[in-house]
Amino acid sequence: MVLVQLVPAAQSQTGAPVPADLLALARNSSPEARQRLLLGVLALCDASPPAGELSPILGEIFLTLARQAEREVRKVLAEKLATADWAPAALVNVLALDEIEIARPVLAASPILKDDDLLRVMIEASLEHQIAIARRPHISGRVADAVIDRGEPAVLTALATNRTAELSVDGVRRLVEHSRRIAALRAPLTRHPRLTEALAEQLYQWVGAALRQTLTARFNVDEKAFGAAVYDAVAGVMRPAEADEASQDDPERDEMERRLIDKLQAAGQLRPGFLVRAVRERRLSLFVHGVSTLGGFATTDVREALAAPTPEALYYACAAVGIDRAVFPTLLTELRRLNHNLPGDRGDPVWQRGSLSEASAARAFRALHTGAQPDMQTAI
Known part of the structure; x- marks a missing residue:
């Protein structure tokens, strides 16, 4: 096994990495430079971000890293930027379309991703990406409707378990209709906060005995009737x-x-x-x-x-x-x-x-x- 000593990138007097040095490292494909670049990026993410828009040189550093860096570097970068509201939008979108282990943190939490970005990922990326979007907290009704329109069972089930999704009554109704053929939807729908009494009666028709008891207790569905x-x-x-x-x-x-x-x-x-x-x-x-x-x-x-x-x-x-x-x-x-x-x-x-x-x-x-x-x- 070969051990590589990690040498931190040069830092300014304030302790933050020097942008010019990081850019030079980003353009250097040697393993040692990549390791130093990783340390520099971590230090940059830990430092206080500049006010307003990031400078063009910092944006170029991030994009170069995302496009050329090894998988582990991109993974750490995605985790660090998952909740950052100052991250470059272009970079976050690149990470969102990366392989799912890299994309998952930003798909789950990044405030940079807007509805159009999420819809694009749903079209261009894998089923696992769609599931991550369906689980994203507080997704809009527009994105939720797009999930339902696609009709993928695993993605629909992820949406049904997302209690914070902005589902309309019609959206819940469509999920209930899908549950006729997708058994995995039934259990989460019986406990969904937006399930109405009328939809509960419809759902009651094709759930098992245990879930019928849940619906009966929650909505007082008349089993005999x-x-x-x-x-x-x-x-x-x-x-x-x-x-x-x-x-x-x-x-x-x-x-x-x-x-x-x-x-x-x-x-x-x-x-x-x-x-x-x-x-x-x-x-x-x-x-x-x-x-x-x-x-x-x-x-x-x-x-x-x-x-x-x-x-x-x-x-x-x-x-x-x-x-x-x-x-x-x-x-x-x-x-x-x-x-x-x-x-x-x-x-x-x-x-x-x-x-x-x-x-x-x-x-x-x-x-x-x-x-x-x-x-x-x-x-x-």
């Missing part, structure tokens, strides 16, 4: 009614059933058995939207599977959402009665090949709809 509302919605659809063939030709009816499926999914009550029962109750459109939602498939792909000359794609879709292969033959017969004898009976009964995992079935279904040829022997 909510449960009854969900039950009525399900029962209203599942009660015996007329045949469902016309629902595909009725956009209003189709949209109503799509919303019901979304509501059941959000409440954690959408299950494979519900889809089987929907077919038995002659609710074809409800079955289509249910399979699409549970499997993460496009409804157009599910409808194509129902209209295909072979039931292969439909079987993969059903297996992907957890419908047992032993149930599929009977389900297929009932679906054909509702759907003009489609899907057709061409091809081999793939459900007789053996069990198929949900993940493998989903891959096989998507492969059929992207034109790829799935490897069935591997999938089964």
